[in-house]
Amino acid sequence: MATNLAEIDVVVVGLGAAGGVAVLPLTRAGLNVVGLEAGTWMNPGRDYKADEIHNNVRSLVTTGNKVAGEIPTVRNSPTATAVQQTRHPMMNAVGGTSIHYHAQSWRLNPWDFKVRSATLERYGADYIPQDTTLEDWPVSYADMEPFYDNVEYEVGVSGKAGNIQGQINPEGNIFEGPRQRDYPMPPLRSCDFLDHMYEAGQSVGYHPYHGPAAINSRPYDGRPGCQYHGYCDRGGCHVRAKNSTDVSTIPKAQATGNLEIRDNANVRRINVDNAGKITGVTYSRDREEFFQTARAVLLGCYTYENIRTLLLSTSAYYPNGLGNNRGQVGKHYFGHWDIQGGTLVTALFPFDLNIWYGAIAQGVMVDDWADDNFDHSGLGFIGGASLHVYTEKHPIGAAAMGTFGKVNRRWGSQWKEFIKKNAGRTQTAYIQTNTFPYHHTWADLDPNVKDPYGVPVLRVTNGRKQNEPMAAAHAANKMEAWFRAAGASAIVNSGGGRGPALSTHAHGGTRMGTNPDTSVCDPWGFSFEAKNLGILGGSVMCTAGARNPTQTIQALAWRTAHHLVEEWDEITA
């Protein structure tokens, strides 16, 4: 039997990028909050290393003990048997994936929130991708702006504004939506290679800029600036300059005295009463089961676990899963990796780049071929992709480089001579494609594969997309032109991608909307069916921008928590 714990105001399930932000507005408003986190605190001095084997080969930062047993299965047709994957993007820890992510921290652009209506208006119905379930978001960029601003200042984001209240500054992204003020910190340091790419981008008529990052470019909030040591990827920051929530918003929430963190807590289900209202959360810790009563619950796990937790929380009122009486939980799922898996453009230069150090977020970005920033008439697709060149190169990965057809085998003296000369002379661009939901792509519980507790894992079913590979291939060609302008001597352009696979940028599955028949959450991120359940994370997003989703996830989490505070009496009635 579960031990019943005294009622508190709010349980936040998962203290990662989303839940770790939501606790701040809640606790500042005076609500008593319990944060349940499946992992525990990381210790930068002990856990983070400038070591490719530790971070990248053995994944010793990113591999949590719980997530390793609950990796989703994947299949590429509804009739195939899904196969459990061996790597996954989730992490159990206070701070979650915000610990090891690259911390590129973007706002989505105004177009992202209204892709459907903007496409109909500019290009007509023929340009809406076939089989898509695309809807406009129930919020606009203007609705989101104050919450983006909160995140940029409270989490800490460095960058250069391209549009302050309509004033365009070409040092920033000229395509971004208007913001009320500049970032709290200037962009991360540039370097020779990035300056070189910047000039090359301008020479072909692009509008390059230094991308924003949730990394301190100078001391901020009592923590130091980035040291550019080159082990940001899959690693935590040894000096706490990366603004993961365990060093930024969570300590601020703790300082209010209103946040209690229970680590190593495995949430089993969200409980409801006979009328479908949330009563609390059942979790296990140290082999004991507890029931935490709460007036409201915010579910803030990774996209896959948000969907799974809802589907597993069945009851008389919700026989098919919590908030799923209309069958929408798990629908409208999509990930950047659906397309991005093969959209790689790699260049070889006839000179040493010296990008061993730095950080992946130390980069130059081009948005000219993303979103609706160019005329798509006659192209046959909508959206596009951002182009990003960056630093941080690890020696094993560098030596394992492709050989551009210049040597036959990746071993022996010929190959050794090749890598001796070229391992420091190559870089792969990062191309992120606008991605949309489709009828043929969804997530549900796997009928066969179970986690170590005997509970089904999530199953992802992917369909073949037509629009996104075309958009990606178009952008990849623009990337190739950029690399050539920078003096690349050889380029491998893999084209429009091969995907799909599990994604670190998993979106949808509990999307927001105005129509409860086609979405799970209302425009504030609360379940249409269980009104005192809010959902935080990429799972509520309606489209994927041509950029990393985390800042939008965090701004949405802030907004949902803010709404809970504002409408407390009505939501918890």
Place this chain on the structure above:
Amino acid sequence: MSEKSSSGRDISRRKVLQSAVSATSVSLIPLTSCTTPVSAPQKLLSREAWLILEAFTDRIIPADANGPGAVAAGVPYYIENSLASWNAEELEVLTTGLFALTSAARNRYDLDFQLLSDNNKDALLRDMEDGKIDAFENSAVIFSRLHRLTLEGMFSDPYYGGNQGYIGWDLIGYPGAVMSSTAQMQQMGGRLPPLHTSAYGSDYDGE
């Protein structure tokens, strides 16, 4: 890359395990902490397996006009350490693979693999990589894993037993692990001077 593929090392590791001819009990393998450095051989591999492994890594990254190779860098030690710890589940299948390689050498040349001429070793390794050796069905998978481990050993932090004397990092021009870099350390226009620093301090200077 911010996106992380679900493919990669673990997939190929799974392939290698699926290709194992005989089932093996990993509980028989002495497990050391995966972060414990070991700079001397653990005698995990038999002498026979060790010699084949050494010869294999020597042909993947040979000592030549471009500098010392995998053996001088201690790559076999890295691989043995890995098979004693993090990659213990691969020990059986990879040692079986090494013996299959030397069996192929005996069939073709009547000599153990390590005793072949460099040209004959390379001819056999090309067939191994291409999956063209009779009675060695998983040769391409074994080659791929041993090749990958050889690269890891050559270019990883010397803490793990390979890259001794920073031979691997000097080869490709990676200066060394640092806690902080300056703008000067990101300047183009030639190779950076070697730093010969490990993430684990001066105890692991590779000497």
